[in-house]
Amino acid sequence: MALRHILHVDLDAFFASVEQRDNPELRGLPVLVGGSGGRGVVAAASYEARTFGVHSAMPMSEALRRCPKAIIVSPTMGRYQEASTAFFSILEDFSPLVEGLSVDEAFVDISGTERLLGSPRDVAREIKRRVASEVGLIASVGIAPTKFVAKIASDIRKPDGLCIIGPTEVLAFLHPLPVKRLWGVGAVAQEKLAGMGLHTIGDVANYPQNILEKKFGVAQGSHLYALANGHDSRSVTGGHEAVSIGHEQTFSSDQSDIAFIENVLLGQCDKVGRRLRRHDLRARTAVLKIKYADFKRVTRRQTLDDPTSDSQVLFQTVRTLLRSLPIDSNRGRAGRVRLCGVSAANMENRHGPRQLGFHEEERAKGERLGDVMDKIKDRFGDLGLTRASHTKPRD
Amino acid sequence: MQFKIKKTEFLKGLRLAQSIADRKSTMPMLANVLLKLEGENQLLVVATDLNVSLSAHLQSKNTGEGGITVGAKALHDIITNLPGEDVEVKRADNNWAEIRSGKVKYRLVGMPDRDFPKVPDPTESQFQNVDASTLRSMIDHTLFSVSNDETRFHLNGVLFESDGDNSRMVSTDGHRLSKIDKALAGGPKLTAGVIIPKKGLLEIKRTLDGIAGNCELAIKTPFLFLQGNDIHLAVKLIESQFPRYEAVIPKNNERKITVDRGLLLDALKRALLMSSETRGVKVSLGEGQLMISSDNPDIGEVKEEIEAQVSGEEVSVGFNPKYVVDILSQISTETVSVEIGGELDPVVIRPSGELDFLGVVMPMRI
Numbered sequence A: 001m002a003l004r005h006i007l008h009v010d011l012d013a014f015f016a017s018v019e020q021r022d023n024p025e026l027r028g029l030p031v032l033v034g035g036s037g038g039r040g041v042v043a044a045a046s047y048e049a050r051t052f053g054v055h056s057a058m059p060m061s062e063a064l065r066r067c068p069k070a071i072i073v074s075p076t077m078g079r080y081q082e083a084s085t086a087f088f089s090i091l092e093d094f095s096p097l098v099e100g101l102s103v104d105e106a107f108v109d110i111s112g113t114e115r116l117l118g119s120p121r122d123v124a125r126e127i128k129r130r131v132a133s134e135v136g137l138i139a140s141v142g143i144a145p146t147k148f149v150a151k152i153a154s155d156i157r158k159p160d161g162l163c164i165i166g167p168t169e170v171l172a173f174l175h176p177l178p179v180k181r182l183w184g185v186g187a188v189a190q191e192k193l194a195g196m197g198l199h200t201i202g203d204v205a206n207y208p209q210n211i212l213e214k215k216f217g218v219a220q221g222s223h224l225y226a227l228a229n230g231h232d233s234r235s236v237t238g239g240h241e242a243v244s245i246g247h248e249q250t251f252s253s254d255q256s257d258i259a260f261i262e263n264v265l266l267g268q269c270d271k272v273g274r275r276l277r278r279h280d281l282r283a284r285t286a287v288l289k290i291k292y293a294d295f296k297r298v299t300r301r302q303t304l305d306d307p308t309s310d311s312q313v314l315f316q317t318v319r320t321l322l323r324s325l326p327i328d329s330n331r332g333r334a335g336r337v338r339l340c341g342v343s344a345a346n347m348e349n350r351h352g353p354r355q356l357g358f359h360e361e362e363r364a365k366g367e368r369l370g371d372v373m374d375k376i377k378d379r380f381g382d383l384g385l386t387r388a389s390h391t392k393p394r395d
Numbered sequence B: 001m002q003f004k005i006k007k008t009e010f011l012k013g014l015r016l017a018q019s020i021a022d023r024k025s026t027m028p029m030l031a032n033v034l035l036k037l038e039g040e041n042q043l044l045v046v047a048t049d050l051n052v053s054l055s056a057h058l059q060s061k062n063t064g065e066g067g068i069t070v071g072a073k074a075l076h077d078i079i080t081n082l083p084g085e086d087v088e089v090k091r092a093d094n095n096w097a098e099i100r101s102g103k104v105k106y107r108l109v110g111m112p113d114r115d116f117p118k119v120p121d122p123t124e125s126q127f128q129n130v131d132a133s134t135l136r137s138m139i140d141h142t143l144f145s146v147s148n149d150e151t152r153f154h155l156n157g158v159l160f161e162s163d164g165d166n167s168r169m170v171s172t173d174g175h176r177l178s179k180i181d182k183a184l185a186g187g188p189k190l191t192a193g194v195i196i197p198k199k200g201l202l203e204i205k206r207t208l209d210g211i212a213g214n215c216e217l218a219i220k221t222p223f224l225f226l227q228g229n230d231i232h233l234a235v236k237l238i239e240s241q242f243p244r245y246e247a248v249i250p251k252n253n254e255r256k257i258t259v260d261r262g263l264l265l266d267a268l269k270r271a272l273l274m275s276s277e278t279r280g281v282k283v284s285l286g287e288g289q290l291m292i293s294s295d296n297p298d299i300g301e302v303k304e305e306i307e308a309q310v311s312g313e314e315v316s317v318g319f320n321p322k323y324v325v326d327i328l329s330q331i332s333t334e335t336v337s338v339e340i341g342g343e344l345d346p347v348v349i350r351p352s353g354e355l356d357f358l359g360v361v362m363p364m365r366i
Helices: A012-022 A060-066 A079-094 A122-137 A148-154 A172-173 A187-195 A202-207 A208-215 A218-228 A257-277 A311-323 A331-335 A359-379 B007-020 B072-080 B132-143 B198-207 B263-270 B319-329
Strands: A008-010 A030-033 A043-047 A069-075 A098-102 A106-108 A140-145 A162-164 A244-255 A281-292 A299-307 A337-349 B002-006 B031-038 B042-048 B050-060 B061-065 B068-069 B086-091 B097-100 B104-106 B128-131 B159-160 B166-172 B176-183 B193-199 B214-220 B223-228 B231-236 B253-258 B279-284 B289-296 B300-307 B309-311 B318-319 B335-340 B348-349 B358-361
Touching: A008 A079, A008 A122, A008 A148, A012 A030, A012 A043, A012 A079, A012 A098, A012 B223, A043 A060, A079 A106, A079 B214, A106 A148, A122 A140, A122 A162, A140 A148, A148 A162, A172 A202, A172 B042, A187 A208, A202 A218, A202 B289, A208 A218, A244 A257, A244 A281, A244 B132, A257 A281, A257 A311, A257 A337, A257 A359, A299 A311, A299 A337, A299 A359, A311 A337, A311 A359, B002 B007, B002 B050, B002 B318, B007 B042, B007 B072, B007 B086, B007 B198, B007 B231, B031 B072, B050 B198, B061 B309, B061 B335, B061 B348, B068 B072, B072 B097, B072 B104, B072 B176, B072 B279, B104 B319, B128 B132, B132 B166, B132 B176, B132 B214, B159 B198, B176 B231, B193 B198, B193 B231, B198 B231, B253 B263, B253 B300, B263 B279, B263 B300, B263 B319, B263 B335, B318 B319, B319 B348
Parallel strands: A030 A069, A140 A162
Antiparallel strands: A008 A106, A008 A140, A030 A043, A098 A106, A244 A337, A281 A299, A281 A337, B002 B061, B002 B086, B031 B042, B031 B068, B042 B050, B050 B231, B086 B097, B097 B104, B128 B214, B159 B166, B159 B193, B166 B176, B176 B358, B214 B223, B223 B231, B253 B309, B253 B335, B279 B289, B279 B318, B289 B300, B335 B348, B348 B358
């Protein structure tokens, strides 16, 4: 099998970082997210809190004993979900093979994209840069030929880590690590391995496989042996049928300028259209999402007569939806916009049966234009072809 | 301010008012209905969503003067469920409305009548008497192919053309088109067609339901006014250009089929069981017959042959069956004529021997 480049991307102290991002007064302070009641558990701890030995899943009472000055914040799932969606849509710009492990971590297989996107290191840097600028969070990335090693690599240099393990470095990287780093090794197995004198992954790798299989059973024994020797053939299984494709963005300052918001929407429609075309889909429904500065959320959807993958049609639709909403600087926070997003839903295969229209030529032209723009971007990168309204004046 | 009114009389206005009032608007007042006393014996009931406005002049016995507004849906539902024949409504302090009937007493939260928006005034328009059932039939024949895609607002209504003797309605959603011509004596003399929005047409239909014989119609852009049975309707027209529809109606489709309307309709409905609007059914021309088939990898397949007079070469055309069913449902003749060009060309369907109605459907690429 050809060499694979698998990224494991993980958001650092996810819930706590979202809280610190949205509440500047929490920055630099030990923050614990979780229930504060007697039975509360730490859902996430900021790095400031971790220096006191606090970690997630720890009882809140224990965490407070170790770090009495910690500030407890109740979880606000809506905002985490929003950040998670934005995080995943960035990853999906780099590869169709994105496998989410939870809200804040995913594998991305970028094998074979070098000519398109540059070296794995460049891709990792670009992902980190975009997550920072578009979501306002820090991601750690591990790159390796296998999922198992990539996951360890992302963890090893946290926070804000970037760790690349080349195919020849895998064993040297793995072997000094303690056995508990192996997938499937919990407290019980760890104790059992220690009893056999096996403390590091290297110890396991050099142990006879047949004895491991006898002690742990064939399945687990061979699994441990394979992992310890750097073998992990599991592939990144992304692309379970997407229900919707979307992009959204939180502005750096609240906006009431319709032209500005429309310009952001245009860029988002370009991205949504591109992803629809990449996955050979058409969408029957276009959805506009707006969040006001007072955190009121509004979603407006429009079912189209003609399912489309044409960014321009998506844009015209969400623009019409936007103009029906009250956006006005005179209405205070209720009239200023904090976030806008576009998504496409109700998808169908682009090569499936299609209802023709009276003006079929015109419609087909829009989608063909999209295909041509995709080809140019694939070849020359996103900046190879940019809308004039998205260019910045040169300094 | 206080009035007495018969329940049936009150509901005549409220039924239409509650369907027009807009509960989803950002202007809360639009969810309300205005009740205003006019002299001693008339109650004015007004509802509007700013595009469609209704004024009903109802018989009542009034005391005092002024008006009040209350939630249209709530008031309609309350009056519908009252036990007696007579209803009494009184404005109390802070714009509360007290409603009594027999031993039932309701109190409803209201808003002051002075905040209710002004509705278009038809007094300077020239009304003409036209046949209500003809107008209604024309709406039925075209309403189904109006586009619901709000970004294409020029297609969100029916084009109405009228020269004083004859009139025409056309609608299209870009996939299909329907067109009907009728003699409409006394109709408005229009230099250009106007586009009547879908919601307006639905309310016009409801209003026409209560009218036997003639109604009064006037068009004074940007409004259409309709009067009859004490109801006044004002519909804001869509100010846009309707597409040049003549260009998409094929004139010379070489394949001509005559088929029993009921047979075709039933066969399509059966095929629909194995299909969906997004998958389509296939209609194939054979000698003396049509073959209608549909297959769906998830469910199964169906084939049916029906007798037909067919002239022209064999061809298979895919359709969204619902589009064809919609057109056939508006036809009452025993047989229909279907004119087909190539497999990707628009198809014309019309009642055999009648030229006033036709439907055009674009095929599906299956």
